[in-house]
Amino acid sequence: MENDQGVIVDLYIPRKCSATGRLIGAKDHAAIQINVANVDSTGVMNGTYETFAISGAVRARAESDDSINRIATQSGYLKNVWSYQK
Numbered sequence: 001m002e003n004d005q006g007v008i009v010d011l012y013i014p015r016k017c018s019a020t021g022r023l024i025g026a027k028d029h030a031a032i033q034i035n036v037a038n039v040d041s042t043g044v045m046n047g048t049y050e051t052f053a054i055s056g057a058v059r060a061r062a063e064s065d066d067s068i069n070r071i072a073t074q075s076g077y078l079k080n081v082w083s084y085q086k
Contacts, residue, residue, distance in 0.1 A: 017055035019067035030056025034068070036077060050075060 015024045035049040072078040
């Protein structure tokens with residue numbers, strides 16, 4: 001919720017799992033959040049980053065490494081690492 005000045009005044013803003021799209025609850029202490037920095041052509045950080053959140057349910061199924069590879073490939077950070085097999 002925003003006030004009249006456009007400032008967010010909510011006490012808690014839930015996160016969404018990047019792998020499954022499900023909400024990550026406040027009591028999900030196994031959930032992680034990873035910030036991947038964007039770099040320029042010389043490999044120096046330019047101050048921006050992309051955030052990936054993985055829920056505890058994905059981590060409990062031991063699928064977080066595959067999920068991060070899939071998300072990073074879709075975002076353009078990785079190439080030829082993750083491929084869907086039918």
